[in-house]
Amino acid sequence: MAELESPAPARRVLITGVTNPLARQLAEELLLDGAVEFVAGVDTVEEPYYFRDLDRSRFLYKRANIYKSRELGNLFLSEDFRAARINTVVHASFAPPLTGLQVPIATPLSTNVQGTKQLLERCIESPDIRRFIFLSSFLVYQVRPGSGTYLDETADLNFDADAERPIQDRVDADMLCRTWFESDKLDIAVLRPAPIIGRNIDGPLNLYLDAPFCPVPMGFDPIVNPIHARDVVRALQLLVHRDVKGVFNVAGKEMAPLSFFIRMAGATRVPIPASTVRPSARLLRFIRASRFDHTFGGCLLRYPCLLDTRKARELLGFEPNFHIKF
Amino acid sequence: MTGLSLEKGWWRVVSDRTFDWTASDVLKSRIGRLDLPDEGLGYDRFGLESSSARLSLDLYHWLYVRYFRTQSFGIEHLPQRGPYILAPNHTGPFPLEALMIMVDVLLHGSPPRLVRPLVNRSLSALPYVNIVLSRTGCVWASRSNMDGLLNSGQPIMLFPEGPRALAKRLARRHRTMSFNPAVVELAIKHQVPIVPVGVVGLSNARGLLPYEGPDVPQPASVDDEILRLGLSNIVPVPTRVRIQYGAPFLFHDDSSVQDHTPTLVRSMTDRLQSEVQRLIDDLLAQD
Numbered sequence: 001m002a003e004l005e006s007p008a009p010a011r012r013v014l015i016t017g018v019t020n021p022l023a024r025q026l027a028e029e030l031l032l033d034g035a036v037e038f039v040a041g042v043d044t045v046e047e048p049y050y051f052r053d054l055d056r057s058r059f060l061y062k063r064a065n066i067y068k069s070r071e072l073g074n075l076f077l078s079e080d081f082r083a084a085r086i087n088t089v090v091h092a093s094f095a096p097p098l099t100g101l102q103v104p105i106a107t108p109l110s111t112n113v114q115g116t117k118q119l120l121e122r123c124i125e126s127p128d129i130r131r132f133i134f135l136s137s138f139l140v141y142q143v144r145p146g147s148g149t150y151l152d153e154t155a156d157l158n159f160d161a162d163a164e165r166p167i168q169d170r171v172d173a174d175m176l177c178r179t180w181f182e183s184d185k186l187d188i189a190v191l192r193p194a195p196i197i198g199r200n201i202d203g204p205l206n207l208y209l210d211a212p213f214c215p216v217p218m219g220f221d222p223i224v225n226p227i228h229a230r231d232v233v234r235a236l237q238l239l240v241h242r243d244v245k246g247v248f249n250v251a252g253k254e255m256a257p258l259s260f261f262i263r264m265a266g267a268t269r270v271p272i273p274a275s276t277v278r279p280s281a282r283l284l285r286f287i288r289a290s291r292f293d294h295t296f297g298g299c300l301l302r303y304p305c306l307l308d309t310r311k312a313r314e315l316l317g318f319e320p321n322f323h324i325k326f
Numbered sequence: 327m328t329g330l331s332l333e334k335g336w337w338r339v340v341s342d343r344t345f346d347w348t349a350s351d352v353l354k355s356r357i358g359r360l361d362l363p364d365e366g367l368g369y370d371r372f373g374l375e376s377s378s379a380r381l382s383l384d385l386y387h388w389l390y391v392r393y394f395r396t397q398s399f400g401i402e403h404l405p406q407r408g409p410y411i412l413a414p415n416h417t418g419p420f421p422l423e424a425l426m427i428m429v430d431v432l433l434h435g436s437p438p439r440l441v442r443p444l445v446n447r448s449l450s451a452l453p454y455v456n457i458v459l460s461r462t463g464c465v466w467a468s469r470s471n472m473d474g475l476l477n478s479g480q481p482i483m484l485f486p487e488g489p490r491a492l493a494k495r496l497a498r499r500h501r502t503m504s505f506n507p508a509v510v511e512l513a514i515k516h517q518v519p520i521v522p523v524g525v526v527g528l529s530n531a532r533g534l535l536p537y538e539g540p541d542v543p544q545p546a547s548v549d550d551e552i553l554r555l556g557l558s559n560i561v562p563v564p565t566r567v568r569i570q571y572g573a574p575f576l577f578h579d580d581s582s583v584q585d586h587t588p589t590l591v592r593s594m595t596d597r598l599q600s601e602v603q604r605l606i607d608d609l610l611a612q613d
Contacts, residue, residue: 146446146450146466148468148471148474149372149466150470222373223371256367256368257369304371304373308474
């Protein structure tokens with residue numbers, strides 16, 4: 001008689017940064033997912049109105065700043081959190097947001113790395129948590145003239161000492177997760193999506209295309225391959241359910257030059273000398289005509305940064321479903 | 327239903343109409359049989375755009391037939407399907423060999439295929455140049471790009487002498503410089519054949535490149551050569567170009583290749599270089 005396989009344990013998921021649009025969509029999708037028993041969300045703000053109608057037997061919201069050691073400890077020790085018996089963590093918070101007008105200049109951005117490290121350690125110490133999923137970004141890759149168009153998961157990361165601090169933090173956090181890959185205690189997966197397009201998404205490409213004017217360096221028109229936010233949510237859902245470890249690139253259906261997407265978004269493409277693109281982007285932010293920060297997405301404007309998604313296709317079964325719409 | 331439509335920008339409209347007006351029926355029929363890679367919006371991931379590629383092939387075709395009056399031999403050596411690596415020599419400062427070979431494989435290959443030339447990646451930093459090269463089928467020479475092209479089944483063209491061969495002195499235009507073993511390593515890794523190619527006839531355009539390779543003897547006076555060649559420093563003269571393909575180097579069933587050592591790779595690279603040199607010498611002997 002064939003032995004019956006023991007069913008996969010039902011997922012009980014903690015999502016950090018749950019009030020950001022991507023994490024919020026993930027929480028809502030997981031609550032609709034019959035294979036997910038419980039969803040807990042944590043963020044630094046008061047519980048938003050859109051969570052108040054959710055089924056309390058399956059959803060818990062906690063207000064805590066996970067980048068502060070004491071608050072993180074209190075979260076893990078709290079009664080309702082322990083009763084939730086979380087077994088999967090999706091780390092979708094990386095404060096502050098990479099772009100947007102509200103980026104405070106004096107933020108000690110290395111708290112992102114320290115906070116991620118503390119969260120990882122807590123997860124390893126926890127007797128219930130078996131799975132950790134980190135939402136990384138395409139920005140961790142080194143993009144330079146002639147860098148491979150096929151950036152697979154083993155491509156060079158941006159270890160440039162002159163790289164902007166938030167990008168360094170992303171790379172450091174990504175590497176932190178990878179150092180624990182061999183752990184028997186915790187299965188870690190890192191998702192690196194291509195530039196994300198979607199409603200209210202603070203990704204660099206989304207903010208760039210949202211502006212009425214898009215300054216581009218003259219003589220450059222790189223191919224971009226953005227991914228819809230709903231596809232990223234699907235990829236995270238797959239990672240929640242599949243017992244796979246490692247780094248996974250995901251990208252969207254459409255691949256075309258940047259000028260094509262600028263035209264589709266209804267913006268005006270403004271070719272200017274390459275050395276003036278950054279000050280122009282800064283000026284547009286200053287006059288509130290754009291929220292795009294050249295610091296975090298400037299590489300997109302000159303050189304292609306296309307991700308090789310074969311591993312996600314083969315091991316995760318991920319295929320992009322949603323077309324980019326403006 | 328797609329959220330984005332293949333809206334034709336002005337360039338596509340102009341290039342399609344120009345192609346329809348200027349291209350010969352033969353070229354149209356050969357290109358019609360090509361399976362140009364397309365990720366869904368008319369572009370592939372390396373930047374190839376179908377309208378630009380067709381128009382550029384039309385221009386190269388004119389150069390191939392009218393200007394350089396190209397002849398080729400041994401096209402039957404090219405594999406009919408699957409990826410392979412073409413390994414030609416450089417003859418001068420303008421890598422027109424790549425264009426002539428692209429058109430030759432398109433016109434005479436069975437079936438017609440689009441060979442993707444690998445280009446020095448420093449050119450990707452040049453404004454406008456990077457767009458023209460990528461839209462017309464060239465790919466930046468990086469390991470991941472080569473892996474991606476071969477994994478997707480596309481034939482590629484790789485010059486084993488490297489960019490320094492563009493600065494060959496006139497007297498050494500028919501001598502190959504030392505080949506980079508990375509070509510052989512790539513072929514072994516992907517188990518694809520390397521087809522050696524000899525090209526003569528494009529070395530009369532010298533350009534004004536000051537760089538000299540380490541194994542090239544210095545002339546008495548660089549200025550003398552530039553003055554002697556005159557305008558052909560900049561404009562390639564319409565000499566007849568000849569291309570000779572050799573028998574492919576195969577790695578599929580060679581078990582000794584599976585455990586390749588650096589010494590073995592080096593010896594195979596030297597064999598490849600000798601074969602290309604032999605093809606060049608055979609072409610010269612036809613004069």
